[in-house]
Amino acid sequence: xxxxxxxxxxxxxxxxxxxxxxxxxxxxxxxxxxxxxxxxxxxxxxxxxxxxxxxxxxxxxxxxxxxxxxxxxxxxxxxxxxxxxxxxxxxxxxxxxxxxxxxxxxxxxxxxxxxxxxxxxxxxxxxxxxxxxxxxxxxxxxxxxxxxxxxxxxxxxxxxxxxxxxxxxxxxxxxxxxxxxxxxxxxxxxxxxxxxxxxxxxxxxxxxxxxxxxxxxxxxxxxxxxxxxxxxxxxxxxxxxxxxxxxxxxxxxxxxxxxxxxxxxxxxxxxxxxxxxxxxxxxxxxxxxxxxxxxxxxxxxxxxxxxxxxxxxxxxxxxxxxxxxxxxxxxxxxxxxxxxxxxxxxxxxxxxxxxxxxxxxxxxxxxxxxxxxxxxxxxxxxxxxxxxxxxxxxxxxxxxxxxxxxxxxxxxxxxxxxxxxxxxxxxxxxxxxxxxxxxxxxxxxxxxxxxxxxxxxxxxxxxxxxxxxxxxxxxxxxxxxx
Amino acid sequence: xxxxxxxxxxxxxxxxxxxxxxxxxxxxxxxxxxxxxxxxxxxxxxxxxxxxxxxxxxxxxxxxxxxxxxxxxxxxxxxxxxxxxxxxxxxxxxxxxxxxxxxxxxxxxxxxxxxxxxxxxxxxxxxxxxxxxxxxxxxxxxxxxxxxxxxxxxxxxxxxxxxxxxxxxxxxxxxxxxxxxxxxxxxxxxxxxxxxxxxxxxxxxxxxxxxxxxxxxxxxxxxxxxxxxxxxxxxxxxxxxxxxxxxxxxxxxxxxxxxxxxxxxxxxxxxxxxxxxxxxxxxxxxxxxxxxxxxxxxxxxxxxxxxxxxxxxxxxxxxxxxxxxxxxxxxxxxxxxxxxxxxxxxxxxxxxxxxxxxxxxxxxxxxxxxxxxxxxxxxxxxxxxxxxxxxxxxxxxxxxxxxxxxxxxxxxxxxxxxxxxxxxxxxxxxxxxxxxxxxxxxxxxxx
Numbered sequence: 001x002x003x004x005x006x007x008x009x010x011x012x013x014x015x016x017x018x019x020x021x022x023x024x025x026x027x028x029x030x031x032x033x034x035x036x037x038x039x040x041x042x043x044x045x046x047x048x049x050x051x052x053x054x055x056x057x058x059x060x061x062x063x064x065x066x067x068x069x070x071x072x073x074x075x076x077x078x079x080x081x082x083x084x085x086x087x088x089x090x091x092x093x094x095x096x097x098x099x100x101x102x103x104x105x106x107x108x109x110x111x112x113x114x115x116x117x118x119x120x121x122x123x124x125x126x127x128x129x130x131x132x133x134x135x136x137x138x139x140x141x142x143x144x145x146x147x148x149x150x151x152x153x154x155x156x157x158x159x160x161x162x163x164x165x166x167x168x169x170x171x172x173x174x175x176x177x178x179x180x181x182x183x184x185x186x187x188x189x190x191x192x193x194x195x196x197x198x199x200x201x202x203x204x205x206x207x208x209x210x211x212x213x214x215x216x217x218x219x220x221x222x223x224x225x226x227x228x229x230x231x232x233x234x235x236x237x238x239x240x241x242x243x244x245x246x247x248x249x250x251x252x253x254x255x256x257x258x259x260x261x262x263x264x265x266x267x268x269x270x271x272x273x274x275x276x277x278x279x280x281x282x283x284x285x286x287x288x289x290x291x292x293x294x295x296x297x298x299x300x301x302x303x304x305x306x307x308x309x310x311x312x313x314x315x316x317x318x319x320x321x322x323x324x325x326x327x328x329x330x331x332x333x334x335x336x337x338x339x340x341x342x343x344x345x346x347x348x349x350x351x352x353x354x355x356x357x358x359x360x361x362x363x364x365x366x367x368x369x370x371x372x373x374x375x376x377x378x379x380x381x382x383x384x385x386x387x388x389x390x391x392x393x394x395x396x397x398x399x400x401x402x403x404x405x406x407x408x409x410x411x412x413x414x415x416x417x418x419x420x421x422x423x424x425x426x427x428x429x430x431x432x433x434x435x436x437x438x439x440x441x442x443x444x445x446x447x448x449x450x451x452x453x454x455x456x457x458x459x460x461x462x463x464x465x466x467x468x469x470x471x472x473x474x475x476x477x478x479x480x481x482x
Numbered sequence: 483x484x485x486x487x488x489x490x491x492x493x494x495x496x497x498x499x500x501x502x503x504x505x506x507x508x509x510x511x512x513x514x515x516x517x518x519x520x521x522x523x524x525x526x527x528x529x530x531x532x533x534x535x536x537x538x539x540x541x542x543x544x545x546x547x548x549x550x551x552x553x554x555x556x557x558x559x560x561x562x563x564x565x566x567x568x569x570x571x572x573x574x575x576x577x578x579x580x581x582x583x584x585x586x587x588x589x590x591x592x593x594x595x596x597x598x599x600x601x602x603x604x605x606x607x608x609x610x611x612x613x614x615x616x617x618x619x620x621x622x623x624x625x626x627x628x629x630x631x632x633x634x635x636x637x638x639x640x641x642x643x644x645x646x647x648x649x650x651x652x653x654x655x656x657x658x659x660x661x662x663x664x665x666x667x668x669x670x671x672x673x674x675x676x677x678x679x680x681x682x683x684x685x686x687x688x689x690x691x692x693x694x695x696x697x698x699x700x701x702x703x704x705x706x707x708x709x710x711x712x713x714x715x716x717x718x719x720x721x722x723x724x725x726x727x728x729x730x731x732x733x734x735x736x737x738x739x740x741x742x743x744x745x746x747x748x749x750x751x752x753x754x755x756x757x758x759x760x761x762x763x764x765x766x767x768x769x770x771x772x773x774x775x776x777x778x779x780x781x782x783x784x785x786x787x788x789x790x791x792x793x794x795x796x797x798x799x800x801x802x803x804x805x806x807x808x809x810x811x812x813x814x815x816x817x818x819x820x821x822x823x824x825x826x827x828x829x830x831x832x833x834x835x836x837x838x839x840x841x842x843x844x845x846x847x848x849x850x851x852x853x854x855x856x857x858x859x860x861x862x863x864x865x866x867x868x869x870x871x872x873x874x875x876x877x878x879x880x881x882x883x884x885x886x887x888x889x890x891x892x893x894x895x896x897x898x899x900x901x902x903x904x905x906x907x908x909x910x911x912x913x914x915x916x917x918x919x920x921x922x923x924x925x926x927x928x929x
Contacts, residue, residue, distance in 0.1 A: 049821060053742065056573035062564060063549040064557070065821040067532075078519075080528040084551035097529045100605055158743055194743055194863065203744065243868070245891060245927040246712040276520070276750045278630055278674065317716055358526060393858035395870070397628075398709070399665055399674035402887050404857035404870035425618035426868040426889050428927075470866045478859065478868040478889025480925040482713060 007454050008181025009116035009169040012042050016086040020113040023173045026088075026176075027111040030072050030095040034102040037073040039314060040091065042171040043355040046131050051162040052142040055470065057282055060135065066350050067355035068354040072098035073337055081359050113173055117180040118315035119310035122240040123303045124211035130165035133214040138163050141217065143187075149193050152231035156192040157236065160421055161227075163187075163213070170317040178313045185211050186306070186462060188451055190224050195234035202240070204233025205408070208449030210306045226449070233409050235389060236421050243410065243425035243479025248429065250472045251413065253389035254375070254446035258465030261296055261366050263394040263403035264431040269323050269331070270349075270361040271338030271458075273398050279434050280401030282330065290327040290435030293371050297322050298333055300348055300364030305463035306450040307365035312346070318348035323366075325437070333361045353459040360456060367466030371441025375469040378440045380416040386477055387411045387418050388427070401431035404478075425479040434475060442469030486511075486654075490644040493558065497539050498565045498646065498739035504540040504580045506645035507819050508779060509533065513638045517605065519612040520631035522620070527605060536779075536818050539565045547822035575808040580722040581782045585812070590776045594769045596638075596654040600684040608634050611660065611690055618694030619664040619687055625705065626698050628665040630674055635659045642661045643781045653776050658684045662694050666701040675700035675787070675854075680912060682770045703874065707884035709928040710875060716849035717874070718842055721907060723852045724916035727897075728762060728832050728873055731915070733788055734862050734894070735797075737804025737815075744905070746865035746895060747795060755795045756898035762790040766814055766828030772827035773913030778856055779818030784828055787813045793899075801825050818866040832916035835904030840919045842903045844879035850926055851876055852890065865894035871926075873917050888928040 012018050023040060030038050045065040047100030050057055068091060069082035079101035100415045142161045149159040166186035190207035206229035208222060217223045252260060265281070273279035281289070290296075300318030302308050309318045314336050322330045334342070335350030338361055351362035379387060387410060394405030406426045411418045447466035454463040487508050498503040515529040535558075546568035552563050603611070612647045637657045644650035661678035679688035719727055739745035747755060763929035766784025768774050777783050780802055789797045798808070800817035801823055817826025844852060854872040861867075868891035869889035872880040905918030 015605045017567070045677065047820070050572075056575075058545075058570050058573050058575040058578065059547075059822065060568045061547040061549075061820070061822045062568060064561070065551050065820075067551060077524050078526040080526065082528075084532050084534070084555070098528070101524055101527050118669075135568060139571065140572075149649050160742070197574065201743065203861070243891075245889075245925045247927075247929055276628070276630070278628055278672070280672070343736055354588050356530060356532070358528065390715055395856040395858070397869045399672050399873075400704075400886060402856075402870065402872075404859070406857055406859035422860065422865070424555065424861055424868065426857050426870055430887055466628065476709070476887060476889065476927050476929075478866075478870070478891050478925075478927045480891045480893075481924065482714070 006183060007116065008169050008183060009179060011044065012170050012171050018086065020179060023086050024111045025093050026091050027173060030070065030099045031111065032102060034074050036075065038071055038098065038175045040068060040173045041072050041313065041355055042068045042086065046167045046168045046177040047164065047345055049133050050138055050163060051133065052146055053160050055146050057139045057142050065264040065354065069355040070094040070098045071358065072101060074102040076341055077101040077264050078337065078358055080393040082356050090467045094320065111175065112177045113179055114177050117178060119180060119182055121301055121310045123301060123308050123310055124185055126185045126213045126214055129167040130214045131167045137274050140222060140414060142358060145191055145223055148224055149191060149231045152228055153235050155195045155197050155235060156193050156231050157196045160192045178315060180311055182310050187212055187214065187216060189217055189223060190451065191227060191230040193234040195238050199240050200238055202234050202237035204230045204237060206230040206233065207349060207451045210450040211303045211308060212304050218403050232332060240421040242481040243422040243477045244386065244477055244481050246477060246482065247474050248477050249385035250359065250475050250477065251379055251382060251385065252467060252470050252472065253388045254444045254469050255444065256448040256465065257388060257391055258367050258448060258467035259391050259394045259405050261368055261467065262363060262465050263396040263405055263436050264429060265296060265323060266363045266375045267396050268398045268401060268431050269333055271332045272361050273340060274332050275338045275342050276440055278378055279398045284329050285330050285448050287430050288327050289329045291438040292327040293409045293441045294327050294435050294438050295323055295369040296324040296366065297369065298363050298366045302365050305365050305464045306452060306462045309364060312350045313352045314350035316346045316348045316350060318364060321347045333363060335359050335361045351461050353461055357459050360437045360459065362456065363463050365447065365466065366466035367447060368468060370443050370445035370468045373440045373442050375442045375444050377445065378442055378469050378471050379413060381440060381471060382413045383415060385413045387413050396431065402428065404428045405433050425477055427473045427475050427477055434472060435475040438470050439473050440471040444468050487650055490642060490650060493562065494538060494644060494646055496562050498760065499614045500562065501541065502566060503538040503542055504646050504782060506580055508536040509642045510566050511640045514636065515754045516633060516635050517612060517629050518633040519616055521629050522613055522617060524609055524716050525631055537561065537565055539569050541569050543576055543578055544572050545578045546572060549820040556745045561766060577803055580645055580873050581780055581802045581812060583647040586647055587651060587777055587783050590651045590653060593767060593774045593776055595682055597683045598645065606782040615660055615662045615690035615694040618691040619698040619899065620664050622695055622698035623702055625668055625702060626664050627667040627853055630663040630665060632662040637812050643777060645781055648755050649781050649843040649899060651777055651781065655682065657682055657772065658813045660687055660690060660693055662697040664697050664701050666705050668705045671824050672805050673701050673704035675704060676795060680772060682772060687771055704872065704884045707886035709887050710885050710926065712927050714925055716846045716922055717844065718849065718851045718918060718920045720851065720853050721909065721916060721918055723855055724832065724919045725912065726855055728830060728916045729914045730860055731762065732799065732827045732830055735799050737798050737808060737827050738864060740806040741804055744863050746862065750795050753795055754793050756790055756793040758793045758899040759904050760793050760898065760901055761789050761833040762829045762833045763787065763833060764789055765829055768829045772910065778814045778837060779816040779823055782812050782814045782816060784814040799825050799827060827913060829910065830914045832904065833907040834906045834917045837903050837905050839905050841849060842918050842920050843876055843904055845879060845903060846876045847878060849876045850885065851881055867892050867894050869896060880904040887928055890924045892925055
C-alpha cells in the first residue's frame with residue numbers, strides 16, 4: 001500500500017467491510033441518557049524488527065496486529081470491549097460490554113456519522129513507510145554500523161544493533177459523529193557496544209529515530225553518529241570510577257537528560273491523577289513549583305518527533321501545553337474523560353498503547369525551554385558535583401512525588417572542570433521540589449534522538465524529552481563512594 | 483482446540499511446500515476481563531477475546547519469526563510467504579533450529595494450571611468482591627483518605643504448540659488477581675501502597691478483606707517518611723523486594739546474556755558467586771504454579787533447574803538456541819512473543835532459610851528494611867546496582883520510622899556474597915518468589 005492512495009477510512013472499509021452507517025448504529029446502540037461519551041477505535045499495525053550480532057543479521061521478525069476497541073463513558077466510569085477479529089458482530093458485542101457500566105437501559109438511535117475528517121496537522125508526511133523498505137537495504141545498514149562501531153576502537157569487542165519499523169493505521173469514530181484517522185510511521189535504530197580491557201567489561205548504547213522515512217537514518221549520516229556514540233560511551237566507561245554517594249550539585253547535559261522533567265513533573269501533571277487528587281501536584285495550579293528560570297511544555301506537534309501525533313488516540317488534535325511557566329504551575333495534560341470531569345480544555349494527550357487499551361492522559365514531547373546561560377559557564381560554576389549527560393530509564397511515585405532516573409554516562413566536576421568519568425548511578429529527588437533548585441538554564445536546548453518509551457499502568461507509548469544544560473543545586477546521587 | 487490443531491497442521495504443511503526445512507508455531511487464545519473500582523464506585527470494566535499466531539520458519543540455517551492476530555486465510559497465506567522471504571534474506575546461523583525431535587514430549591503432563599471449579603462470576607459479583615477489598619482498606623483507619631482504586635482481573639488462555647517434528651501439544655491456564663491500592667494522608671503528605679493476591683485458582687485468592695487491610699497498613703506505615711544521612715549499613719529486603727533481586731539475577735543467568743557476554747556471570751559456572759546459604763531454583767513443573775507450563779515456547783518439556791546451589795553457580799537458563807551456542811542443553815526456558823523466542827523464567831525462587839523475619843530484623847542495630855524499589859539502575863554487564871528505595875529504618879532491632887528519597891547501591895557480585903541471613907517466609911505471590919533476606923552492607927545515599 002502506498003501513502004498517497006491510502007486513507008484510514010477507506011482502508012478499514014475495504015479490509016473489514018466497516019461502513020460508516022454501521023459505526024453509527026453501534027455508537028447509537030451504546031449511547032443513551034446515562035452515557036456521556038464513547039468511541040470506536042480501529043487499529044492495524046505492521047511491525048518489523050531486524051537485529052545484528054556477531055557481525056551478521058540473523059534475526060528478522062514481523063508482526064501484524066489488528067483490532068478494534070469500543071468504549072462507553074458514564075460520569076467517571078468507563079466500559080471497554082475489544083476484539084482482534086474486526087467484524088460488525090464483534091463490534092456490537094464489544095459495545096454491549098462497554099455499555100454495561102451505564103445504569104439505564106434506554107438507548108439513543110443511530111449516531112449520524114459524518115465524512116472522515118482530515119487531521120489538523122500533517123506532521124509526518126512520508127512517501128515510503130519504513131516497513132516498505134526492502135529488508136536487504138536495512139540489513140546492509142546494520143552491517144555498516146557494525147563496521148563503524150568496531151573501527152572506533154580495538155577495545156570494542158561486541159556490537160549489537162537493531163532496527164524497528166512500524167506502520168500504524170488508526171480510525172476513530174466518536175459519539176459526536178466525528179470520524180478521523182491517521183497513518184503513523186515509526187522508526188527506531190539502537191546500537192549497543194561492549195568494550196573490554198582485561199577483565200573490565202563496559203557497555204554503551206545510543207540510537208535514534210522518529211516518525212520518519214528510513215532515509216532519516218542516512219541523512220546527515222545519523223547512523224554513523226549513533227554507532228560512534230555507542231562505541232564512545234562504552235570506551236569512556238572503561239575508565240569510570242565508583243560514583244559518589246550523597247547530596248551533590250548536579251549539571252545535566254542537554255537532550256535525553258530531559259527525562260528528569262518527564263519523571264519529576266510530567267506524570268504528576270497528568271489529568272487523571274489530578275482529578276483523583278492523588279498527585280503530589282494536585283490542587284497546585286498557579287503555585288510556584290520551580291525556579292523562575294524554568295518553563296516546561298509538552299508539545300505533540302513537533303514534525304517527525306517520536307512523541308508527536310497529528311491527533312491523539314481519541315481523535316483530538318494534539319497541541320502545545322505549557323505545564324510550568326517561569327516556575328509557576330500552569331496546566332495539566334488531559335484526555336476526554338478527565339477534561340470533562342475537571343471542566344478543563346482538551347489538550348490532545350489522550351493516548352493508548354493499542355486497541356486493547358483504555359486511553360489515559362499521557363505525555364508527547366516534554367521539554368524545558370532554553371535559558372540564557374552558556375553551558376560552559378554552568379559547568380564552571382560548580383565546585384564539586386556531577387555532570388550527567390546520558391541516562392537510562394526513570395520512574396516516579398506520583399503520590400509522594402519521589403522520582404528516580406539513572407545516569408549511564410557521568411563525570412565528576414572538580415573546581416569547575418569536568419574530570420573523571422564515574423559509573424552509572426541512580427539520582428533520586430522530589431518532583432514538586434527539585435525544579436525549585438534549578439539555578440542556571442543553558443541556551444542549548446536539545447531534544448532527544450528519538451528512542452524514548454513511557455510506561456504507565458501497563459501501557460507503553462513512544463515519547464520524546466528535551467532539556468538545555470541545567471544546574472540543580474543539590475540532588476541525591478546514589479553511588480557507592482562516600 | 484481441534485480447529486487450531488487442523489489449522490496448525492495445514493500451516494506447517496504449506497510452509498514445507500514453500501521449501502522450508504523446519505517450522506514451528508504457537509497459537510495463544512486468551513479471554514480476559516478486568517473490573518476496577520475506586521472509592522467504592524465502578525471505574526472501569528473491560529473484557530476481550532484475543533488470538534495470536536507466532537510462526538517461525540527455517541530454510542536450513544536461516545530463520546525468521548512472524549506473528550499475527552489476523553487469522554483470515556488470505557492473511558495467513560501472505561504471512562507464510564513473507565516469513566519465508568524474510569528467512570531467506572537473513573544470514574545463516576549454525577546454531578539456529580528446532581529442538582531435537584527426541585526432546586519432544588510424548589505426553590503433555592497436567593500441571594493443574596486451569597481452574598475447573600472457578601465460579602462464573604457476574605459483573606455485579608466481581609464488583610462486590612472488589613468493593614469488599616477496597617472497603618476494608620478505606621475503613622481501616624481515618625487517614626485512609628483516597629484511593630488509586632482496586633481491581634479484579636481474570637485470564638483464561640489456551641496454548642497450542644506444533645512443529646515439523648510432528649509434535650503438537652496444548653494446555654489451558656487460568657489466573658485470577660485482586661489488587662487494592664489505597665492512599666493514606668495526614669495533612670502533610672500522601673502515600674500510596676498496594677497489596678495483591680494472584681492465583682491460578684479463584685478459591686486460593688487471599689480473602690478480599692485481608693488484602694484491603696494489608697494494603698492499608700502498608701500505606702499508613704509510609705506516612706511521615708524522611709531521608710536518612712548517607713552511610714553504609716545492613717539492608718534487609720522484604721519478600722517482594724528479595725524477589726525483585728532474584729529477578730535481576732535471572733537476567734544475568736539468561737543464556738542470551740551469557741553468550742553475548744553482557745552478564746557479570748559470564749564464564750562463572752562452578753564458581754562460588756553467592757553466600758553458602760543461597761540456593762536458587764527455576765522450576766516450571768510446580769503444580770498450579772503461576773510460572774508453570776508443561777512445555778516451553780518451542781515445545782521442550784519444562785523442568786527443575788538448580789541455578790545456584792549453596793552459593794555455587796550451577797546452571798544458566800537456556801532455550802535451544804542459547805544452549806547450542808554454549809554447547810549445553812536447553813533448560814526448557816524458551817519464552818515466545820511477537821519478537822520471536824527469548825529466554826524467560828518459569829517459577830524462580832530463593833530456597834528459604836531458617837530465620838524468622840523478626841530474627842532478621844532483630845539482628846540489625848542500625849539499618850534499612852526495604853519495602854519498595856524504583857528505577858532501572860542495574861547494569862548486568864558490570865553488576866553495578868543503584869536503585870531508589872522506600873522502607874523503614876531499623877534501630878536496635880526494631881522497625882522505627884519510614885524512609886524515602888534514598889538510594890541503595892552496591893555491586894551484585896558483592897551483594898550476592900554478602901547475603902547474611904535468609905528468612906523462612908517463602909510464599910509464591912507471582913512467578914518469582916523469595917523470603918526476607920539481609921545483605922550485610924550496602925551504600926545508602928540520602929542527605
